[in-house]
Amino acid sequence: MNYLTRRLLTFPLVMLGVSILVFVSIRLVPGNAITAMLGTEAGLLTPQQRAALEAYFGLDKSWPVQYGHWLMGVLRGDLGISVTYGKPVLDVILERFPLTLELALLSMLIALAIGLPAGIFAATRNEKPSDLGVRILAMIGQSTPNFVVGLLIIYILSVGFGVLPVMGTFTPFFENPLENLGQLILPALTLGFAFAASVTRISRSSMLDVLSEDYVRTARSKGVPALSVIWRHALPNALIPVVTLSGVEFGYLLGGAVIVEQIFALPGLGRMVLDAILQRDYALVQGSVLFIALNFMIVNLLVDLAYAVLDPRIRLGDR
Amino acid sequence: MKPLLSVSGLHVGFGRDPRANEIVHGVSFDLAAGETLAIVGESGSGKSVTALSINRLVDFGGGRITGGRIDFTRADGTAIDLAGASERELTKIRGGEIGMIFQEPMTSLNPVLTIGEQIEESFRLHRGLTGRQAKAAARDALERVRIPDAARRLKYCPHQLSGGMLQRVMIATALSCNPRLLIADEPTTALDVTVQAQIMALLAELKRETDMGMIFITHDIGLVAGIADKVMVMQAGEAVEQGSLDEILDTPRHPYTKHLLSAVPHFEAGRAARRDYSRPKTPATPALKVEGLTVRFPVTGGLLRRQTGAVHAVDGVDFDLMPGETLGIVGESGSGKSTTARAILGLVQPIRGDFTASSNDPAKPERNAVQMVFQNPYASLNPRLRVDSILAEPVVASGRKVDAEIKQRMEMLLDRVGLPRNALERYPHEFSGGQRQRLCIARALMLNPSVLVLDEAVSALDVSVQAKVLELLVDLQHDFGLAYLFVSHDMAVVERIAHRIAVVYAGQIVEIGDAAAILSDPRHSYTKSLIAAVPSIDRRREHFTLDTRQVPSLVRPLGFEPPPAEWRDIGADHRARLEA
Numbered sequence: 005m006n007y008l009t010r011r012l013l014t015f016p017l018v019m020l021g022v023s024i025l026v027f028v029s030i031r032l033v034p035g036n037a038i039t040a041m042l043g044t045e046a047g048l049l050t051p052q053q054r055a056a057l058e059a060y061f062g063l064d065k066s067w068p069v070q071y072g073h074w075l076m077g078v079l080r081g082d083l084g085i086s087v088t089y090g091k092p093v094l095d096v097i098l099e100r101f102p103l104t105l106e107l108a109l110l111s112m113l114i115a116l117a118i119g120l121p122a123g124i125f126a127a128t129r130n131e132k133p134s135d136l137g138v139r140i141l142a143m144i145g146q147s148t149p150n151f152v153v154g155l156l157i158i159y160i161l162s163v164g165f166g167v168l169p170v171m172g173t174f175t176p177f178f179e180n181p182l183e184n185l186g187q188l189i190l191p192a193l194t195l196g197f198a199f200a201a202s203v204t205r206i207s208r209s210s211m212l213d214v215l216s217e218d219y220v221r222t223a224r225s226k227g228v229p230a231l232s233v234i235w236r237h238a239l240p241n242a243l244i245p246v247v248t249l250s251g252v253e254f255g256y257l258l259g260g261a262v263i264v265e266q267i268f269a270l271p272g273l274g275r276m277v278l279d280a281i282l283q284r285d286y287a288l289v290q291g292s293v294l295f296i297a298l299n300f301m302i303v304n305l306l307v308d309l310a311y312a313v314l315d316p317r318i319r320l321g322d323r
Numbered sequence: 324m325k326p327l328l329s330v331s332g333l334h335v336g337f338g339r340d341p342r343a344n345e346i347v348h349g350v351s352f353d354l355a356a357g358e359t360l361a362i363v364g365e366s367g368s369g370k371s372v373t374a375l376s377i378n379r380l381v382d383f384g385g386g387r388i389t390g391g392r393i394d395f396t397r398a399d400g401t402a403i404d405l406a407g408a409s410e411r412e413l414t415k416i417r418g419g420e421i422g423m424i425f426q427e428p429m430t431s432l433n434p435v436l437t438i439g440e441q442i443e444e445s446f447r448l449h450r451g452l453t454g455r456q457a458k459a460a461a462r463d464a465l466e467r468v469r470i471p472d473a474a475r476r477l478k479y480c481p482h483q484l485s486g487g488m489l490q491r492v493m494i495a496t497a498l499s500c501n502p503r504l505l506i507a508d509e510p511t512t513a514l515d516v517t518v519q520a521q522i523m524a525l526l527a528e529l530k531r532e533t534d535m536g537m538i539f540i541t542h543d544i545g546l547v548a549g550i551a552d553k554v555m556v557m558q559a560g561e562a563v564e565q566g567s568l569d570e571i572l573d574t575p576r577h578p579y580t581k582h583l584l585s586a587v588p589h590f591e592a593g594r595a596a597r598r599d600y601s602r603p604k605t606p607a608t609p610a611l612k613v614e615g616l617t618v619r620f621p622v623t624g625g626l627l628r629r630q631t632g633a634v635h636a637v638d639g640v641d642f643d644l645m646p647g648e649t650l651g652i653v654g655e656s657g658s659g660k661s662t663t664a665r666a667i668l669g670l671v672q673p674i675r676g677d678f679t680a681s682s683n684d685p686a687k688p689e690r691n692a693v694q695m696v697f698q699n700p701y702a703s704l705n706p707r708l709r710v711d712s713i714l715a716e717p718v719v720a721s722g723r724k725v726d727a728e729i730k731q732r733m734e735m736l737l738d739r740v741g742l743p744r745n746a747l748e749r750y751p752h753e754f755s756g757g758q759r760q761r762l763c764i765a766r767a768l769m770l771n772p773s774v775l776v777l778d779e780a781v782s783a784l785d786v787s788v789q790a791k792v793l794e795l796l797v798d799l800q801h802d803f804g805l806a807y808l809f810v811s812h813d814m815a816v817v818e819r820i821a822h823r824i825a826v827v828y829a830g831q832i833v834e835i836g837d838a839a840a841i842l843s844d845p846r847h848s849y850t851k852s853l854i855a856a857v858p859s860i861d862r863r864r865e866h867f868t869l870d871t872r873q874v875p876s877l878v879r880p881l882g883f884e885p886p887p888a889e890w891r892d893i894g895a896d897h898r899a900r901l902e903a
Contacts, residue, residue: 218425218427218430218431219430221380221383221425221431222423222431222432222433222496223433224380225378225425226444226445226448226496227413227445229414237436240435241434241435316434316482
């Protein structure tokens, strides 16, 4: 059995664990769909009314029964109906997901495009003023909260250049790429800023380690020119920590970016999950957490496959 | 005739202020084409820095040449001062006209590129070859260093080859463009003796084939005897003596050269073996008795990862060790000698076999009877613990309180291993390598063991320090009646410390008995090849010959049991396994 199938077989197990966890944890939060809907007025319900509502939402059953019921639905591909949206959970999620995926991809592209070259540059100028400059910038980038970056970008563009970020309804990429990018470029920059700072720091330190390796000295002793030493001999060896970091950050971004979505008024997964929790929309919370967990596992799998491509010593065969 | 290389008044320094931090203080030497110069010295003598300065790799390690000239005659007959050459000129010379091989073949090749890609690179850079031509050239280069099945090996990545093979690949790469000068920086130090002999044979052969000059850096004077024409001895950044090979070896003038020559343990075929002990004629209780010790590691494969075989790391090892006796266990890496030692300490679980150790003090639990000293004194002391805590560790681990008696024992042992008493309040980094190894020995003696397992315990030390630690071990053995299990790959060291020797090959003892008898009259073919591979100044005219025998695989199918050993008695205490 090859590595890929073995890994894919672990997916259902992890999903089962995640489903139990999220099922229990949201029920540990005080309140339920009825109190969330009616607020304080829920106290005015007669016991009969309350019982009727509980029966309607299925809240009168015990937790294991509720869980079993929900799980059977999931296995049939039915994640349940969202109370707040009045639509199947899967539809609600899939409506939001393209935006979140695109935003995450764009942020990662920006982060790698800025962070990798900056990190490599700093490593080759170790302890010189230019290295120090890059390191200070990276430190600032990492420690600035992204709502500050987002607001600053909006402020500079609107006050300085009179350009306002495109808000309103989201245009999918394949409908109108230009308008779509116009909507997403600023939030992606905001998210990519801190991401790029992390990439810079990790690629610098990993590159520095590799540059002091024996095989880099060997390459130099063969008369390999400086640029080629870095790109051909050092970089492939230095990439593994960068891939690890990018994978983790990308996985987080796939779960939505609440604050940036809020600032730029984007209908992404992050805000949807937050609303669902506040509304005690059990089905939607459970469904979306399951969906996010699945994404994370796929990303982790891709990261592991990338390791094997980068480093022949990491064999993913039968071992 | 102009020499190939002429170094004069070379000064090299490191750090922000290279003049204040000088490592090499005015070294000068000449090298003609076809000549081999050996640079000999202990660690920190500046020999590697001198070598790295010639192709200016020292620049990348934070070093700077602060004075002197390095005149090199290029292939076209023009001369260039490498000390002042531009990086642009240097990249042409490196690899093209000056090749270099390094100490650690395992880490000196890029793990993510194939062997072929790395050899081809030189041809692409310096010869302008591409595509099929470059591939063919790489294959020829591999064949030149006698790697069997070269075409297939080109597609291998470094982790798929052994250290000896990798060093050949390094040599192939360094020699690919027929450099006029080859710098070899301790090229065999990390390798087993028989592999070392093969690499030396290869270098000698390649040197005869070409008219290349060679600079050979080593700490082992015995090794250069077979290959060098001239020797330069370095100490603390200065060349204290240089001359022809015979001058240096036969009539050394500088005290440091004399010291080096006497400190390096020379292998003397059993003549230097210890004679301060003889086994009791009547049966006595051994300090350690090992019977049928077998360690196997499972090999798994297939769909359900079932065990498909086993690595027979140690396969039925028997020996006994008397109080006050040293048994040297010799063999190459992968032979199972360290695994044997580790099994006796309970660090790996034997699948079969038994060992009994009798303690000096019958009241104490049996497991404290055996203690161990490891190879690397830098890595085996916790840097965050003070020496008193380090020495207390075994006591605490055995469940006893650290009381006045223990404190007293600490001080006694520190005295005994030759460290000051105030060492108790200091940290490991305040001690040199030799002192640290003394600390490790003191720690191992804290529980008053009867057996000390010394796993390559002096291999990481400089030769002169090595000699002193060996002396200390002999003294301690006399004082405490200790039995030593001395695991080493270095025949010359074993000759000086062992009373008896067990030769281990492929997980089994192939020859065991009195040290002098085995070393002077080896009977098993493996023991013979091991001894023949030991470099020696006495045998300086003998050239190494190439032997391409491979170590057999230790992976066996499930359920495989080796046939029972048949032994041949040679002397009173000397027997060898019969060979098929």
